[in-house]
Amino acid sequence: MPNLLDYDLDALYAWFSELGEKPFRARQVMRWMHREGCDDFDAMTDVAKALRARLKEQAEIRAPALLRDALSADGTRKWLFDVGEGNAVETVFIPEAGRGTLCVSSQAGCALECAFCATGKQGFNRNLTTGEIVGQLWLANRLLGAKPCGEGQDGGRVVSNVVLMGMGEALANVDNVVAALRVMLDDYAYGLSRRRVTVSTAGIVPAIDRLREECPVALAVSLHAPDDALRDRLVPINRKYPLRDLMAACQRYLERAPRDFVTFEYVMLDGINDSDAHARALVALTRDVPCKFNLIPFNPFPRSGFARSPAGRVRQFAGLLLDSGIIVTTRKTRGGDVAAACGQLAGQVRDKTKRTDMSPLQTVEEVFS
Numbered sequence: 302m303p304n305l306l307d308y309d310l311d312a313l314y315a316w317f318s319e320l321g322e323k324p325f326r327a328r329q330v331m332r333w334m335h336r337e338g339c340d341d342f343d344a345m346t347d348v349a350k351a352l353r354a355r356l357k358e359q360a361e362i363r364a365p366a367l368l369r370d371a372l373s374a375d376g377t378r379k380w381l382f383d384v385g386e387g388n389a390v391e392t393v394f395i396p397e398a399g400r401g402t403l404c405v406s407s408q409a410g411c412a413l414e415c416a417f418c419a420t421g422k423q424g425f426n427r428n429l430t431t432g433e434i435v436g437q438l439w440l441a442n443r444l445l446g447a448k449p450c451g452e453g454q455d456g457g458r459v460v461s462n463v464v465l466m467g468m469g470e471a472l473a474n475v476d477n478v479v480a481a482l483r484v485m486l487d488d489y490a491y492g493l494s495r496r497r498v499t500v501s502t503a504g505i506v507p508a509i510d511r512l513r514e515e516c517p518v519a520l521a522v523s524l525h526a527p528d529d530a531l532r533d534r535l536v537p538i539n540r541k542y543p544l545r546d547l548m549a550a551c552q553r554y555l556e557r558a559p560r561d562f563v564t565f566e567y568v569m570l571d572g573i574n575d576s577d578a579h580a581r582a583l584v585a586l587t588r589d590v591p592c593k594f595n596l597i598p599f600n601p602f603p604r605s606g607f608a609r610s611p612a613g614r615v616r617q618f619a620g621l622l623l624d625s626g627i628i629v630t631t632r633k634t635r636g637g638d639v640a641a642a643c644g645q646l647a648g649q650v651r652d653k654t655k656r657t658d659m660s661p662l663q664t665v666e667e668v669f670s
């Protein structure tokens with residue numbers, strides 16, 4: 302039985318056409334599902350009664366099940382959602398003045414093995430479906446107090462920004478991610494601005510180009526190193542798509558991006574990538590790419606082997622970038638007391654790569670030997 306959360310509007314048009322229904326019926330159901338957060342066909346009061354009965358027999362609206370709900374002292378909220386077969390993904394809501402940002406997962410686990418990331422140490426099981434990606438947003442609105450099925454205006458939604466920065470590499474699941482983005486942007490669904498939806502990638506160049514063509518939103522690149530030798534060790538996908546190719550892809554992306562810059566994310570690792578020389582190399586690397594840097598204090602997890610750069614070192618590093626004319630922010634760590642901070646999301650993954658069967662988490666010495 303199809304799960305209608307898996308369908309963007311074009312797919313929903315096609316499905317209703319197969320039923321012999323007119324396109325406006327797809328728009329009605331899209332609005333009820335997403336704008337009103339409704340999973341009950343009987344509650345869709347402006348849909349013909351006969352069609353509602355047919356929908357109950359031939360389709361469902363199914364979001365992942367909630368397993369755990371954790372609230373940080375700073376107001377950050379983390380949920381663990383069941384995506385089946387022993388896998389669960391984590392989603393984080395970050396409340397701020399004037400906006401609410403939802404950090405969404407795109408895979409159960411991650412195959413990229415970035416050296417400093419808890420998710421990558423768990424191995425990889427599978428890509429999430431479109432419905433499982435969108436379902437995190439659908440559920441977050443409900444869990445944050447939105448009233449389903451028309452009980453409040455537009456369900457009282459509180460999520461204003463979405464970042465695909467949770468578990469997994471979003472552009473390794475580009476088919477389902479693009480479909481999910483289209484739902485998030487659709488005026489019959491969530492109506493989010495392209496500027497308020499961000500996809501983060503470790504640098505899968507062909508998928509960056511595809512996102513540029515099919516659904517350009519704000520782009521964040523997990524950079525973490527200023528040269529190929531270091532990045533090969535920290536972000537192994539760099540061995541396939543080195544920095545020269547990645548910078549060129551970023552330049553191409555900006556031709557259609559909703560923002561006139563790319564955000565480069567840079568986790569600050571004590572003694573690894575945080576020297577003055579590294580900062581100067583970053584300036585040279587990104588000279589031709591309009592960008593801003595988001596410096597991220599490393600958030601530890603068990604046996605990570607890395608340490609957070611001291612605050613003074615981060616300030617010195619940021620100052621060198623600022624002096625060169627680059628916009629720099631330093632991310633405020635949120636949700637660390639519930640392991641909801643950047644790089645800490647782990648969830649539950651039935652590893653198909655057998656990575657977790659081989660050895661404990663790598664140490665810094667193993668990564669840099």
